[in-house]
Amino acid sequence: MRRVAIVGAGYTKFGECWDKSLRRLAQEAGMRALADAQVEGKDIEALFVGNMTAGRFIGQEHLSALAADRMGLTPIPSTRIEAACASGALAFRKALMAIQSGQHDIVVAGGVEKMTDVGGDSAVASLMGAADQEWESQIGLTFTGLYALITRAHMQQYGTTSEQLALVSVNNHKNGVHNPNAQYPFEITVEQVLKSPLIADPLRLLDCSPITDGAATVVLASEEAAKRFENPIWVIGSGQASDTIALHDRKSFTELQATIVSSRVAYKQAGIRPEQVDLVEVHDCFSINEIIAIEDLGFCKKGEGGKFVEAGKIARDGERPINTMGGLKSIGHPVGATGIRQLADLVTQLRGKAGKLQVNDAKIGLALNIGGSGATGVTHILANQNAL
Amino acid sequence: MRRVAIVGAGYTKFGECWDKSLRRLAQEAGMRALADAQVEGKDIEALFVGNMTAGRFIGQEHLSALAADRMGLTPIPSTRIEAACASGALAFRKALMAIQSGQHDIVVAGGVEKMTDVGGDSAVASLMGAADQEWESQIGLTFTGLYALITRAHMQQYGTTSEQLALVSVNNHKNGVHNPNAQYPFEITVEQVLKSPLIADPLRLLDCSPITDGAATVVLASEEAAKRFENPIWVIGSGQASDTIALHDRKSFTELQATIVSSRVAYKQAGIRPEQVDLVEVHDCFSINEIIAIEDLGFCKKGEGGKFVEAGKIARDGERPINTMGGLKSIGHPVGATGIRQLADLVTQLRGKAGKLQVNDAKIGLALNIGGSGATGVTHILANQNAL
Amino acid sequence: MPQMSSVPIAWRLQQPRYRLIGTICTKCNTSYFPPRSLCQTCRDKGKIEKHKFPGTGKILTYTVIRIAPEGFAEFAPYAIAIIELEPGVTVAGQVVGDPEQVKTGRKVKTTFRRMYTDGKDGLLQYGMKWELLDQ
Amino acid sequence: MPQMSSVPIAWRLQQPRYRLIGTICTKCNTSYFPPRSLCQTCRDKGKIEKHKFPGTGKILTYTVIRIAPEGFAEFAPYAIAIIELEPGVTVAGQVVGDPEQVKTGRKVKTTFRRMYTDGKDGLLQYGMKWELLDQ
Ligand SMILES: [Zn+2]
C-alpha cells in the first residue's frame, strides 16, 4: 500500500459560535489547514467532509458540495461521510484510502458540526440519531443515558468509582487550559465534578462533553507528494470496525468491540504494540469512555482502567499521556469535527510544536474516535520521522 | 490501479412499502445481492451505504452500523456516504477505492431510502437539504422548482419543447413495464404527460420521478477475488465532480459541470469515447435532466438533447438506449438507492439477462448519478468480458 | 420528536412493542428480541418464526434520565434499564414508578403505557414499559 | 420547516437578507451575492469587503411553484426567478404579485416581506422578495 502523510492541520476556535454559520466554520478550518501545509487550492485533488447532524440541525445535507463550493475548490470530487461522532475520523480514513487507491495524491479531510443553532432538547433528540431509533430513542433514552448504562455495568463488574471517572475530566481540563481553541479552558476539581448535577445516573454534568460548534481540517499527501512538505507526519496504521447499533444487543456492556477490533487492525498495520504508543487521543464524550478505551486499546487489563487513571498514568508526564490538548471534555465536541481535531492535535505533538502541552520525545501517537454508543470505532496511528 | 468487478447485484421492489422499515429494506437488498453473487457473509470485508434522508425522515443516522448489524456482518468496517440523490453511486465509488487501496478484496455497496414514512410536504422540505438551505430552501424553492428553472433556461436557449420532455417520460415508462421491481410499471402517452398537473412550471407531475421506498446492493471484488465468480462485470471507469450547491451561483443553467467533468474523467480512465457506450443509465429525476445528460455526456451537441429524444435515439433499439429498465421515472427514486440500482440494471444488461428489456450485444454501459441540482455528479462505466 | 409518530412506523412495530413478540430461528434455536428477520448464525439458511416472550425479565444495568429529550420531559426523572428476557436476549426499557427503587437484579414485568407525546402533531404514542415485581 | 427560524441563523443572515449587502474582493474587483468570505479567484490573497448592491435586477429564468414545501403553502402559487444583479452576479428570489406576469427579461426590485411561518414555533420570518418594475 502507498504510504500517506499528514502535511497540514488546523481547527477553529471551538465553542458557541453564534456569529458563524456551518459553511463559515468549514471554510475557516480549511483555510487554516491549507495555510499550515502551505498548499494552494489548485493542488487539492479531492475533499472529504465528516458531519453528523446538519440535516436535522440546519436543514442542510450535501455538505460535500457545500464545502467544495465555499472553499472555491469545485469541480474536485467531494464526499460527505457520516458515522455519528466518528464521522471525522472516518472521513479521514476514506481520504487515506483515496490516496492509497492511486486516484489522488493530495487530499483534504475535514469535519464540521454546528450544534448551537437549535435548542438543547432538540439537540439531545437529534444526537440520538446515532443510536437505535426504533428501540432506544423511542423509549426515551439519551446519549448520556446510554453511557450511564455502560458506566453502571462497569462499576458493578469492576468496582470503578465516581472519583475515578471524575479524574478523567480533571486531567483533560488541566490540559485544555493551554489550548487556545478550547471551549472550556479552565481547570476543574474532583469535588466540582462530584457535586455537578446528575444528568443520567451515575453520570454528572462534568462527566459529559459539551455541545459545541467547530470545524477541523487536515491535508494528506501520498509518499511522493509528501516529499515537498516540511516535517510530514506519517499514517502508519488505520483500522475501522462496527458493532450493533443498539447497546442492548451486545454480549458485553463493559467493552467496545469496535475499539478492540479497529485498534488491533491498526496496531498490526503499524507493526507496533500498545506499549510503543507515546501519546493517545481517546474519545472522552463521557468520562467512562476514556476508561474503557484505556482498557480496550490494550494499555492495561480489562477492568483496571479506573485504577490506571487514579494512578496518574494518563497525565501529560505519566506512563501513557492521554488527551494532552484537552480532549472532548475541555476542547469541546462538535461531533463531526472531533475525529479530525484529534488527528490535528497528534500532529502538533508529533511535530514538537505543542508548547506548554508538549509530551517529551513524542514519536508515535494513537487516536480513537467512537460513533454512537460504540457502533463505529476508528483508530489511527501516526508517527513522525524519528519513529521510522 | 487494481481492477475491480461487480460480481453480484440485486434490489427490492420499489414503491410505497408501508410494511417494511428502512432496516428491513436494506437487509433484503443485501441478501439478494449476496445470493446473486453466491458469496457468504464471512467473505464480505467491508460495507458502504448510501443514504440521504434517514436522519430527517425517521430520526436515524449512523446507517453504516445499522446495515452491518442487520446483515449480521459486524464487526466489519461499514461506512455511510451522503451526497443527496448521488449517495448511491458515491457509496459505490468509495467501495471501489477501498478495493483499489489494497485494504479489501470483497466489498458490498448498497443504497437505501425510506421516504413514505412522512407526509408529502415534509418530504418536499427534507429533500431540499440537497440544495442551498440559506439561499434556496428559505425562499420557498423546491426540488422540482430548481429543475424547472433549468428547464425554462434550456427552452429559452435551445428551443427545447414540452413534447420533447414528455417523450423522455414516455420512453422510460415503456421500458419499466417489463421491470418486476418498478414502482409504476405502466406506459404513459405524451398527451397524458402534457395534461398532468403543473408542479413547477413548466414541469408537470409526469415529468417528475416519484417518492419511493427501496434499497439496492452490489458486490464488488478485486481482480484476484473476481476469478472465482461467474461472469464478472468490470468497472472500467469512475469519475466524480462537484459544483456550487446553489443553482444561481453557476455560470450556466443549461449544463451540469459535475456531469461534464465526472464523465470526462471516467471516459479517460476507461479509454473510450462516448460513441462506444452501448447503453446508458441517466438520472431522470426530472425529464429535463435526461436531456441535459445526453448532451453533457457527449452523445450529441449542446442544445440538441431534445431533438435526440424526439428522433427516438434513446429507445431500447435506438442509437443510444437510455434507461432501458425504466429509469427513475418508472422504477421509482428512493434517492440513496438510485445510484446502486442504476449499476445493478447495467449489470443485468451486460450479463445479457435483461429478458424482454435486453439491449442487443450490450458490451459497455455508463451510469450517471446526480446529486441536488447538479452539485455532485458521479459517472461509472462498466464492461463485460466481450468488451475487453 | 419529529417523525417518530408516523402511522406506518407505529403499525410496523405494533406486535413487538405491544405484545413482546420477537423471533426465533427454529434451525439453531436462537431467539431474538427486538426481532431479527435474519438469523445471525445461520443467515439465509436459518428459518425465522415469530416467538412470544414471557413478559418478565431481570435488570442487568440501569440509569435515571434527568435531562430528557423532546417529547419525554413530562416523565423525567425516569429509569431506563437493560432487561434480560432469557439468557442472551436483552432489551432496553423504561421502568415505571419510583426510579430510586430500581436496582440491578430486580425482576420486572411488562406494562402497557403511554410512551411519549409527538412534538409535531401532539399524537400520543403507546407501547411497552416495565414495572418492578415484588422482591 | 424545522430549525429554520432559529435566532442565530436569522441574525447571521440579517444584513444580506434585509439590505442586499454582499461582498467584493477589492483586489480583483469581483463582487459576490450571496456574500462569499473567500474570493474564488484570489483565495487567501484576496481582500473581502462588504458591498451594497443596488436593489434592482433582471430575470434570467423563472418558475411558478404550485406544490409548496412546509411553511410556504399560504403563498402558493408563487413565482421564483433567478435574478441578475450585475453581470455575473445572480441570486434566486421570490417574485411577489401575479405569477402570470413574471417573464424572462423583466426588471425587478427588492421588497421587504414575510418569508414563511416556522412550522415548529409559529415564528414569522421576514426577508427580501422581489417585485416587478413597470415594463
Ligand atoms: Zn439460526
Ligand SMILES: [Zn+2]
Ligand atoms: Zn479576488
